[in-house]
Amino acid sequence: MPVTETLGQATIDGLAYLGDLAILMGRSLHAIIVAPFQGQRLRGQRVVHQAMSAGVGAIPILSLISFFIGVIMALQSAYELRKLGAIALVARAVAISITRELAPLITAIVVIGRSGSAFAAEIGSMKVNEEIDALETMALDPIQFLVAPKLLAMLLMLPCLTTWADFMGILGGATFGVSVAGFTLGSYIQATLHSIAFRDIVTGLIKSVMFGAVITAVGCQEGLSTGLGAEQVGRSTTSAVVKSIFLVVAVDLVFTLLFYFTTSR
Amino acid sequence: MPLSITKRQNGAATIVDVTGEITLFNAPDLRKVLMELLKVEKARVIVNMTNSAYIDSAGVACLVEALKVARESKLPFAIFGLNRVAKEVFELTRLIHVFDVYGSEEEALRAAQQAPSSAAV
Amino acid sequence: MRPRSSRDESGRQADGGIAIRVRNLRVNYGEHEVLHNIGFDVKAGETIAILGGSGSGKTTLLRSLVGLERPSGGAIWIRGQDLCCISPREMAELRKKFGISFQGGALFGSMTVGENVALPLREHTRLDDSTIEVLVRLKLEEVGLSGYEDYNPAQLSGGMKKRAAIARALTMDPEILFFDEPSAGLDPIIAAGIDDLILKLKRAFGMTIVVVTHELASAFLIADRMVLVDKGNIIAIGTPEEMKANPQPRVRQFLDRVPDPEVSADEGFLDRLTQNLRL
Ligand SMILES: Nc1ncnc2c1ncn2[C@@H]1O[C@H](COP(=O)(O)OP(=O)(O)OP(=O)(O)O)[C@@H](O)[C@H]1O
Ligand SMILES: [Mg+2]
Numbered sequence: 001m002p003v004t005e006t007l008g009q010a011t012i013d014g015l016a017y018l019g020d021l022a023i024l025m026g027r028s029l030h031a032i033i034v035a036p037f038q039g040q041r042l043r044g045q046r047v048v049h050q051a052m053s054a055g056v057g058a059i060p061i062l063s064l065i066s067f068f069i070g071v072i073m074a075l076q077s078a079y080e081l082r083k084l085g086a087i088a089l090v091a092r093a094v095a096i097s098i099t100r101e102l103a104p105l106i107t108a109i110v111v112i113g114r115s116g117s118a119f120a121a122e123i124g125s126m127k128v129n130e131e132i133d134a135l136e137t138m139a140l141d142p143i144q145f146l147v148a149p150k151l152l153a154m155l156l157m158l159p160c161l162t163t164w165a166d167f168m169g170i171l172g173g174a175t176f177g178v179s180v181a182g183f184t185l186g187s188y189i190q191a192t193l194h195s196i197a198f199r200d201i202v203t204g205l206i207k208s209v210m211f212g213a214v215i216t217a218v219g220c221q222e223g224l225s226t227g228l229g230a231e232q233v234g235r236s237t238t239s240a241v242v243k244s245i246f247l248v249v250a251v252d253l254v255f256t257l258l259f260y261f262t263t264s265r
Numbered sequence: 266m267p268l269s270i271t272k273r274q275n276g277a278a279t280i281v282d283v284t285g286e287i288t289l290f291n292a293p294d295l296r297k298v299l300m301e302l303l304k305v306e307k308a309r310v311i312v313n314m315t316n317s318a319y320i321d322s323a324g325v326a327c328l329v330e331a332l333k334v335a336r337e338s339k340l341p342f343a344i345f346g347l348n349r350v351a352k353e354v355f356e357l358t359r360l361i362h363v364f365d366v367y368g369s370e371e372e373a374l375r376a377a378q379q380a381p382s383s384a385a386v
Numbered sequence: 387m388r389p390r391s392s393r394d395e396s397g398r399q400a401d402g403g404i405a406i407r408v409r410n411l412r413v414n415y416g417e418h419e420v421l422h423n424i425g426f427d428v429k430a431g432e433t434i435a436i437l438g439g440s441g442s443g444k445t446t447l448l449r450s451l452v453g454l455e456r457p458s459g460g461a462i463w464i465r466g467q468d469l470c471c472i473s474p475r476e477m478a479e480l481r482k483k484f485g486i487s488f489q490g491g492a493l494f495g496s497m498t499v500g501e502n503v504a505l506p507l508r509e510h511t512r513l514d515d516s517t518i519e520v521l522v523r524l525k526l527e528e529v530g531l532s533g534y535e536d537y538n539p540a541q542l543s544g545g546m547k548k549r550a551a552i553a554r555a556l557t558m559d560p561e562i563l564f565f566d567e568p569s570a571g572l573d574p575i576i577a578a579g580i581d582d583l584i585l586k587l588k589r590a591f592g593m594t595i596v597v598v599t600h601e602l603a604s605a606f607l608i609a610d611r612m613v614l615v616d617k618g619n620i621i622a623i624g625t626p627e628e629m630k631a632n633p634q635p636r637v638r639q640f641l642d643r644v645p646d647p648e649v650s651a652d653e654g655f656l657d658r659l660t661q662n663l664r665l
Contacts, residue, residue, distance in 0.1 A: 041509075122496070130492035137452050137486045138506050139478040289511045289558060296517060321559040321591070323513055326520040353590035357583075358524050 021217040024147065024224075028216075031141070031148035046149035054115040054150075055157030059164065062110045066098075066165040069106055070172020073097055078181060087181050091191035094173030099200045103165035105252060107158060108211040112244045116219040119150055120240035123223025124233040132224070147220045151213065158212035159205045166201065203259050210255065211248050218244040267291075270298050278341075278377040279308040280370065284316040287324030295324065299331040303340060310335065311373045315346030325358055332364060341365070343373040405430040405562055405594040406451060410460035413443075413450050420446045421618045424460070433588055433595040435605035437640065438615030444598040445489055447615065448566050451596065452486055453477060464562070482510055485560030489567050489598075491547040493539035493554070499526070500535030503554045510558070525553040528583060530576060545572045552580065556587070563587070563595045569604060577604065584608050602641065614640060 077093035222240035335342035367373040406428035569577035
């Protein structure tokens with residue numbers, strides 16, 4: 001009996017949390033899409049600032065990681081394909097796994113570590129320091145002022161970062177292919193272009209937009225619900241990272257299922 | 266009361282008659298008029314505040330900007346007709362002695378005419 | 387936006403209209419009721435000092451007045467509008483007429499002092515950048531912080547943060563000012579400067595001012611009326627003269643700065659000290 005009770009409570013809490021995220025998303029989207037037509041400025045400068053730190057700032061580390069992942073994918077698939085005498089299919093295996101799955105996921109995880117946690121920490125410490133209250137009493141909506149610019153920046157930057165990760169991952173695969181598997185650079189590129197459909201890239205990018213929304217919503221929600229005291233900021237940051245990773249993977253699963261059942265037949 | 270700003274020539278000076286309250290929300294209008302007079306027409310400006318019941322800090326800030334421009338082009342710039350409340354605002358911001366404040370239009374005009382003119386000609 | 391002339395009737399001029407009306411206010415933090423049945427009026431153009439012991443609920447009262455705490459009972463009207471029932475948009479319009487300095491300053495750590503002070507102007511007005519710049523310097527000058535525009539809040543001392551917060555509260559020349567202990571932690575000279583500023587603001591703009599303070603001398607100097615809060619109840623309210631003449635023991639104790647009588651260590655004392663211990 002207590003087990004089912006706990007389970008039930010957890011489910012209710014989980015759904016309530018998703019509801020909170022949805023409300024936060026709705027209000028930020030309203031601030032981005034509708035409010036500018038009601039004469040309220042969207043804070044362009046803040047969007048650019050966020051896009052620089054969340055997007056451009058992530059490029060070095062993301063490049064390195066996705067390059068390595070590209071090499072690893074090539075190695076892993078070559079290991080099996082060699083046995084089948086089909087080592088020429090390495091390019092194809094790398095291209096598909098990177099564009100459909102790994103680039104969006106790796107990008108999301110890098111961005112969670114860099115920006116999702118930073119959102120929670122920034123907003124959380126503003127909360128603790130009464131800055132959020134100060135914003136409200138200045139008739140500035142914290143969601144419009146803080147969350148909306150972050151959301152817009154993330155919705156724009158994640159697809160860009162993912163595209164870049166696609167490129168770096170394939171470059172990693174090519175490095176292996178050219179040096180070990182007997183490809184020339186030209187033939188590797190040829191093989192890659194043959195094997196990926198436009199759809200693979202687009203589904204990856206759609207996913208990445210969803211991931212951007214999830215990461216922003218969770219980071220900001222955790223920040224806004226920070227309790228009293230400085231140690232609560234740390235707690236918010238940790239739980240923003242954990243919850244974002246979980247939700248990103250969950251969203252990934254749902255979308256992959258959706259793509260699978262809508263296109264496989 | 267909405268702000269209305271009119272200009273008229275009186276002798277060597279341009280009198281800017283301000284009617285209504287100068288606030289955060291309409292101060293830019295006053296600033297525009299003053300800046301144009303000072304920068305484009307190089308006029309000797311006298312601001313008539315007799316019919317302005319209220320000026321807030323933003324209005325004062327605009328006048329400070331105008332005064333700075335006038336000083337830079339060596340043009341006289343004066344204010345007259347401050348009521349008690351407006352004087353308090355100028356005193357609060359410690360600006361009452363920075364501006365040339367006069368009691369009446371004649372006084373302000375006399376001072377403006379005496380002032381050496383380098384830019385007007 | 388409503389025409390300015392109609393605002394004047396209740397706001398700008400000290401014409402005796404009611405700026406703030408509080409009735410039967412109760413505020414809870416969770417189960418714990420912090421304010422019990424608070425009621426008082428603040429006339430437009432009046433300066434009210436809220437006094438009371440530490441933890442008596444002054445900050446909570448101030449936060450309720452500006453709509454940051456949701457009352458569990460009673461009602462608050464600001465300029466005739468009932469806070470419980472106004473739309474977010476009306477609330478925003480109302481708050482544009484507020485200036486608030488928090489007990490802890492609440493300066494935005496990611497902005498410079500100048501940007502902090504400029505923020506409401508940048509967001510709510512179409513003033514030119516140079517006008518805003520001048521205005522920010524004027525305000526910092528008024529609180530004795532000229533030259534600190536480009537400092538980060540973290541680089542300021544406690545008292546300087548407090549003054550920067552006051553400057554920020556003043557930028558829009560608000561109709562109603564809420565100060566939570568503006569002179570706590572300031573040296574006597576600067577504290578006197580803040581008192582002087584409050585008096586000037588009242589004269590120049592006819593502002594309605596609500597000040598929470600511990601400084602009795604300052605309260606007697608600036609306040610038209612005083613509210614004395616004790617453990618979440620108002621125990622006295624009146625002009626400084628009326629307060630001086632108030633015979634209630636608790637009021638006398640507060641105003642004459644008499645410490646609580648020393649309770650001799652009884653049985654209960656030992657129990658309190660050793661409560662929940664496993665010895
Ligand atoms: N966020 C909160 N959550 C729970 N209890 C709170 C909270 N804020 C204040 N309290 C409690 O409410 C009571 C009144 O606090 P408040 O801050 O209003 O006191 P105060 O009169 O401003 O004191 P001081 O003069 O020390 O600033 C205290 O008992 C405090 O413990
Ligand atoms: Mg307090």
